[in-house]
Amino acid sequence: MAHQRKIQDYNPWYNLLRHYVDLVLKLSYRTVRYVGYDKIPQDGAVIYAPNHTNALMDALVILAIDRKPKVFVARADIFRKPILAKIFTFLRIMPIMRLRDGVDEVKKNYETIKRSVDVLRDRVPFCIFPEGQHQAKYSSLPLSKGIFRIAFQAQELMPDVPLYIVPVGIRYGSFFRFRSTVRVAIGDPINVGEFIASQGDATPQEQMNIMRDVLAERMRESIFYIPNDDDYDATYEICAAVVKSRAKEFERESDGSRVNRLDAHFKANNSTVQRIAQIKEQHPEKAAELMRLGREAATIRRSNRISLASVSIKYPILSRILKGIFLIVALPYCVPVSILTLPLKAVCGFIFTKIKDFAFRNSVRFVVNLVLWPLLMILYSVIAYLFLPWQWALPVALALLPAPIVAHETWRLIRLVISDFKLLTNSDLRGKYAQIRDIVLK
Numbered sequence: 001m002a003h004q005r006k007i008q009d010y011n012p013w014y015n016l017l018r019h020y021v022d023l024v025l026k027l028s029y030r031t032v033r034y035v036g037y038d039k040i041p042q043d044g045a046v047i048y049a050p051n052h053t054n055a056l057m058d059a060l061v062i063l064a065i066d067r068k069p070k071v072f073v074a075r076a077d078i079f080r081k082p083i084l085a086k087i088f089t090f091l092r093i094m095p096i097m098r099l100r101d102g103v104d105e106v107k108k109n110y111e112t113i114k115r116s117v118d119v120l121r122d123r124v125p126f127c128i129f130p131e132g133q134h135q136a137k138y139s140s141l142p143l144s145k146g147i148f149r150i151a152f153q154a155q156e157l158m159p160d161v162p163l164y165i166v167p168v169g170i171r172y173g174s175f176f177r178f179r180s181t182v183r184v185a186i187g188d189p190i191n192v193g194e195f196i197a198s199q200g201d202a203t204p205q206e207q208m209n210i211m212r213d214v215l216a217e218r219m220r221e222s223i224f225y226i227p228n229d230d231d232y233d234a235t236y237e238i239c240a241a242v243v244k245s246r247a248k249e250f251e252r253e254s255d256g257s258r259v260n261r262l263d264a265h266f267k268a269n270n271s272t273v274q275r276i277a278q279i280k281e282q283h284p285e286k287a288a289e290l291m292r293l294g295r296e297a298a299t300i301r302r303s304n305r306i307s308l309a310s311v312s313i314k315y316p317i318l319s320r321i322l323k324g325i326f327l328i329v330a331l332p333y334c335v336p337v338s339i340l341t342l343p344l345k346a347v348c349g350f351i352f353t354k355i356k357d358f359a360f361r362n363s364v365r366f367v368v369n370l371v372l373w374p375l376l377m378i379l380y381s382v383i384a385y386l387f388l389p390w391q392w393a394l395p396v397a398l399a400l401l402p403a404p405i406v407a408h409e410t411w412r413l414i415r416l417v418i419s420d421f422k423l424l425t426n427s428d429l430r431g432k433y434a435q436i437r438d439i440v441l442k
Helices: 011-029 056-063 083-088 110-120 145-159 194-196 204-221 230-250 261-282 284-303 308-310 316-340 343-351 357-388 390-400 403-425 427-440
Strands: 031-037 045-050 072-073 093-096 163-172 182-184
Touching: 011 056, 011 357, 031 261, 045 056, 045 110, 045 145, 045 204, 056 072, 056 182, 056 357, 072 343, 072 390, 083 093, 083 163, 083 230, 093 110, 110 145, 145 163, 145 194, 145 204, 145 284, 163 194, 163 204, 182 204, 182 261, 194 284, 230 261, 230 284, 230 427, 261 308, 284 427, 308 403, 316 390, 316 403, 343 357, 357 403, 403 427
Parallel strands: 031 182, 045 163, 072 093
Antiparallel strands: 163 182
16 A cells, blocks of 8 residues: 655655745845744654734744754635645645634644654654734734644643644834744643643643643743733833833843843843833822833834934944945945836735735745745846847846845935934924833933
């Protein structure tokens, strides 16, 4: 009888594509940082449990944690078209039903759970987003029970194999901007077998509920977490207003070594959220004033199209000067390559008109660059060789390789220079940020 191919089986075409995808992912962000890699267990099966904020990009940054193959699950409705189902299966993604799909549909998850357990038995890392849906916020959603059903059943079928649920916190510098930053923090794993044994007096349902609370807490510890309430926007604005000052407190370790900038900002932002909670508890009137300032600052900034990057940069005057010099020097190269990347922008813009959820925009940009830019490179290279001597055509083709990144960075810098100038000339907004800092930093 012929061997039935499993989703986790070795596929040379997948492995070849994987190298290219990882490369494009790294080029899609100015910085990709992984923290706590040593917490990933090496002695058993692993289920990754990341927060879900940025559609496809979340899966890609989990995939790139290491070179190990990984299997994912995604909502079942995207598998409805046969061609897409084949593509997702090739990419090692399995469908999972949600309650919104109907009770009868959810029953079909039994097959997915069986396949998930089989993946874990083969010691292939498995990833499921326990929040069940994405939201572009620095917060969290309630966890669904799918991950725990898979974990409990897998542990029952392989009692001699340690099984771990590993919380992962993904923090993007921006959910919607291409070439932002991403910080991926590995949290403390949960040993499923040991956890079940420690809760021996509880029913399986009660054990799942307890484990869900533990996992939710460990996931929150790994992310920049703002409570998703009426004060969310104001709190986020306040964090941005003080981060460059508060990050100084976290720039050095106890031994004097320098802390990575993303790590310092992560600690500073979470510390600010705790500081705001403290002000609310101890000084309600001052907290009300702080929230008012945060909301008003956010409204003014957005209406004037001022970037939060202008608010949170450490050396604003120096930053503006350096940006201006770079633009003057680089424009002779940046302008032509920006023109040559217009087809990428046109395709992305067209797709954006069909998608209401802005959280998918970076995923669209990633796929368009992944697929379309190599095709454009081939076209432009052929044209160069047709009209230029090869001694000129070769350097022209090589100069075009980083064009999407250069073009994007050029327009990003132009946008930031304009944003910086708007902030510099908006005394009302700068005054509100000064009042915010006076309250938070005292």
